[in-house]
Amino acid sequence: MDNREGNNDIESMEGLGREVERNGSGFEDEKEAGMRQPLLLRKRTMNTTSQIAIVGANVCSIESLDYEIVENDLFKQDWRSRKKVQIFQYIVLKWTLALLIGLGTGLVGFFNNLAVENIAGFKLLLTSDLMLEHRFFAAFLAYSGCNLVLAAAAAAICAYIAPAAAGSGIPEVKAYLNGIDAHSILAPSTLFVKIFGSVLGVSAGFVLGKEGPMVHTGACIANLLGQGGSRKYHLTWTWLRYFKNDRDRRDLITCGAAAGVAAAFRAPVGGVLFALEEAASWWRSALLWRTFFTTAVVAVVLRALIEYCRSGKCGLFGEGGLIMFDLSSTITTYSTPDLVAILVLGVIGGVFGGLYNYLLDRILRTYSIINEKGAPFKILLTITISLLTSCCSYGLPWLARCIPCPADLQDQCPTIGRSGNFKNFQCPPGHYNDLASLFLNTNDDAIRNLFSGNTDNEFHMSTLFVFFTAIYFLGLVTYGVAVPSGLFVPVILAGASYGRIIGTLLGPISDLDTGLFALLGAASFLGGTMRMTVSVCVILLELTNDLLMLPLVMLVLLVSKTVADGFNLGVYDQIVKMKGLPYMEAHAEPYMRHLVAGDVVSGPLITFSGVEKVGNIVHALRLTGHNGFPVIDEPPFSDAPELCGLVLRSHLLVLLKGKRFTKERVRTGVTELLQRFGAFDFAKPGSGKGLKFEDLDIQEEEMDMYVDLHPITNTSPYTVVETMSLAKAAVLFRQLGLRHLCVVPKTPGRPPIVGILTRHDFVPEHILGLFPHFNPHK
């Protein structure tokens, strides 16, 4: 189905590299390559279809991240060189924004919890009431009907309002922080759907979690706040216009992602580590500090609201403090046989995790074909999966035998009401159905049941086995539907069940509680799928409050990650790759070692003179999609042609829109420019809000006039010599977060610039060309 060459190893990637060279496809932008070189063997195509699983539509690289430095005289008018009052204002604003992100994400996290508890709680109570009256079919209808309605609502808002809100969102946030601004991925509509879709989806009893969506929600909130609100929805704060650059915006979104994890797991340190380990591509120590503040705010907000609800003011939402699954009362002593058990768990987690990722990949590819057909098909698919889930949850417990309630028990048995370990289901009084306790519960409660200590005999082996199998496959088939869906919860559920199985098997030789084995199983499966280490470890620590398990959790994660890394990529990396997002890795690709920078650029390049004819600029902007153009100073402005710098498309559009043209070819300078433009006119607009080429309105007679590009030229672009190893150029490009890297000639007597390297030159082509059948041009 797809182009299998993408999965080849280093040797073939070297081959690919040479192919790049041979094709001379080092154009600035893929559009130009496609336009000028129709004979290109494998076209540099971008996936522009819109579907659920594969959202890589209208991918747009974020503007040069080469921010930090005030680049030319014009930008010196920026706030950075303004008065101290304004710098102070900026710092206060920065922290205020972090506070607001924390507050917002904390509130959303709480709302999510509250809504899910009340909706799902109502559904479960209704079902169990009907069960108590032995109206089993009515109970099934009520249960699956509720699920269906909730699922359809979630799918509908997702499919019609914001298709980008489907799925986890973590891969997209990760890609954004790497410099890839996928279409409307952080838009207000996405935020709306993500919040409500997640509530509906989790309430609908799907095997999915709220963690990925919470991360995405946090990022969306950060984006909304950082852009100074949304003009479209008439929400604007003009005092937020200081944050019109990519660095500040990326910092805010990193804070938002961390806040999302903190809100989902009530794990503030885990959130910071997640942002560091999984989300961010560029990290500064100042960011650690700010992220930490945001997650602390989230923790305080959550704690205060939970405290407020403790006395029953929030309906069915009740118990549970900041620690979601408290295990600290369980006694933790472990010995050598336990270490062997942990190795076994780690290996199993690695194998299951690798398989999970492989199967998820297959399923997402299949789903994307269905989802591509349109919104009704998306809803249909969601409804099908909802019915399947309902059948499993309600049908499978009939297979389990009724177990008499244990005698010495403090809890109620059978459970009355919504949650609890001992669901009565079809059983006679004084008995409980252990499979129903897992299935007919919210996912959080099921995890709590599996983690609960001193319950060695509560769940039968067969029960755990059935539950594991069902959850493993339901988790797989659920992820691709048009509903915001996190992967953590299914993975923790499946991992905890096989952890309990191993724990029960090893019961005779191990002192460790089966509840702790469930925790270790969850850790192993998380390590096998997500491939995160420190952050998963700290998240689990903060979830369970059991510090003594930390060394064991660390070891099991190490083993499972190592084993799974032998099979395939982590699940998020895999989704990023599958969606065709041109993610740039931190290291250079092996084939780049055998090339030099000059190998992958090829002329003729479009350059401008320092003072250029308006018509030439308009022509170049119309014909190409380039985002950066080299500016060459020529006589009479310099002795010999020399590279003056780089000018950005967005700045050119603003300049042309301002219409400060001259009849003669003269330098007008900065002061002239400043009479027409304010400092913020050239600041980066929010995504999708900048000037477009169509907004220009240049008259015919203006086409022959001149405009001075010097004031808007970045006169210090980063450059490499054409004989520089491509791998080293890639390291430079990635480390500094560039978007354009000028390649200059080694020997004199040639034009002062050989070409420009852009992000696409450094992302192996097989990623972009992985889905030829998704290319609408084909």
Added chain:
Amino acid sequence: MDNREGNNDIESMEGLGREVERNGSGFEDEKEAGMRQPLLLRKRTMNTTSQIAIVGANVCSIESLDYEIVENDLFKQDWRSRKKVQIFQYIVLKWTLALLIGLGTGLVGFFNNLAVENIAGFKLLLTSDLMLEHRFFAAFLAYSGCNLVLAAAAAAICAYIAPAAAGSGIPEVKAYLNGIDAHSILAPSTLFVKIFGSVLGVSAGFVLGKEGPMVHTGACIANLLGQGGSRKYHLTWTWLRYFKNDRDRRDLITCGAAAGVAAAFRAPVGGVLFALEEAASWWRSALLWRTFFTTAVVAVVLRALIEYCRSGKCGLFGEGGLIMFDLSSTITTYSTPDLVAILVLGVIGGVFGGLYNYLLDRILRTYSIINEKGAPFKILLTITISLLTSCCSYGLPWLARCIPCPADLQDQCPTIGRSGNFKNFQCPPGHYNDLASLFLNTNDDAIRNLFSGNTDNEFHMSTLFVFFTAIYFLGLVTYGVAVPSGLFVPVILAGASYGRIIGTLLGPISDLDTGLFALLGAASFLGGTMRMTVSVCVILLELTNDLLMLPLVMLVLLVSKTVADGFNLGVYDQIVKMKGLPYMEAHAEPYMRHLVAGDVVSGPLITFSGVEKVGNIVHALRLTGHNGFPVIDEPPFSDAPELCGLVLRSHLLVLLKGKRFTKERVRTGVTELLQRFGAFDFAKPGSGKGLKFEDLDIQEEEMDMYVDLHPITNTSPYTVVETMSLAKAAVLFRQLGLRHLCVVPKTPGRPPIVGILTRHDFVPEHILGLFPHFNPHK
């Protein structure tokens, strides 16, 4: 006393920047600058004296960190392009080394604990036995005598064997990871002194901790293992020669530093975060993974050994699991007044922390004058401080009143034996002296007492006040003596005492336990001095196992760090700066924005031809201290003079030592070179082990022969154009971890290289010139 100009603000730094330009002091190395420009207004001097507080002796920058990429044909023979078996071998080795570092550091940490407990325990038992017999003067003699002997022993080994082992070691490790290889800072002798000196120093009752020394110990162990052992001490493992490059070595030392924190605090996640937040200058995600493994090994080793000792097999070392100060049993509920209390604590912590750093700076400057006079003076100073500490610890408790033992108590009162909350001291039976409980204990026990919950009335306000004042100032005067000394413990002690004071004061309006106030006080003071955030937070979490306190600890840290940042730098940064280590910050200095790269370089530069006369090379190596030389290809090897690349001094020395010279000026190529040299000959040797200029033995007739430099030239050096903003060049330099950055001309028709920027060009001069009176040349 010192040159006050170093403390000026941005404006004067701009001035400084211009001065650099005017003086043209952009030489490759400060030696050259000093040599050729005697008229330099402020000489670029390096601190080369050896003293305790100021060890910046013989600072040597680490070789170019521009590693990752195989740089030329010769190095392609390196392991990276060898067979898969060897790559596998390398990966296995890497992990084995991480395992060994973890094991080694864990064992040292355990040994340290064990030895301190037994030595200090014996001393305290002896004293309390004498006290029980009312032989108070004998008790004082025994106590202070033991302290004196231990202190003198610690000072003696430190002063005579390894002066570099004095102090914390964290600033030096931080500087090493930034690329500054201070003399013998990671040598085996330093390791030896650090291990035993720390045991003796802590046992001697000084107000100092073992955490800084443990970090340094971990780094030393990592360095020893990474270098393949020490040739000097006949400890070599040849199979470790794969790690002959800076990146691998730095990675190992990062792991070692993390392992040190993990061993000192039994805090594996805290160790990883410490390495990330405080120690490392360059961070890769792969490192997170490996550091994490190392600290997990440390945790397992410690846990196993503590388990082994639980049954009393290790003498006086007994109680305490992996959690050092377990607070998890304390009930944590907090309300709004507590948040106000936390703000107050944060502000106090910030003020006290800022003052602490300021005073420490003053004291270290004074001490360095004493320590400079020689080893006997160092020992004398140590003995004086030891006597002062003994007098305080033994004398001050006499001021405290005897308190009757509380009635409803599970613990023994008064305490019999070594540790415990209720020291009898001079009191009648049934009474205890609360000040003695704090002073006549090991520091760990004193912290445990202060943190202990449900003990609101155990310590009097006056007691806490006296203890706080004594510890605050003893901690300050102790740090600079010739003993390995950590700062964490004094800071935690002082913070915990004022935390308890505030807690007692706020008792009527706050529900929080005073033990938890002690924890918050410790956090606030740590934030005020160290200025770390996430790592301190996680370390405290792992120390106390009290997850519910996390949001409060986070808030108090935020406030105290913010307040203290208004006053001065963090304590480690301050020591780095004071020691004259040319630490390179992650951001460009403000004055650099107004300069271009060409401004700070000035000729004439020493360059070599592609095939150079041996005599010229020998001459250049003898006359200059440069570590990198540009190689220029000239006709007949190229059409016009062009920059071929950069050769390193160390490689030139190896090449000259090999004596493959030719009579004619011809290119010999790589194959010829490989007949003489192995791939590892050019690998980076351990610090201080490389070839020196004196090792060369070039005959007179060989001076007129030629040698081909092409095979050892890095043909892809990073370059910037001379008109590049210096700030952007600095960002490039720092982000990529370079040591040399070539500046090339903008316009053709000039020599192909304008100059080289090195580390010293980017470190503000006032740091290097801060201590003119320490300069031996003056």
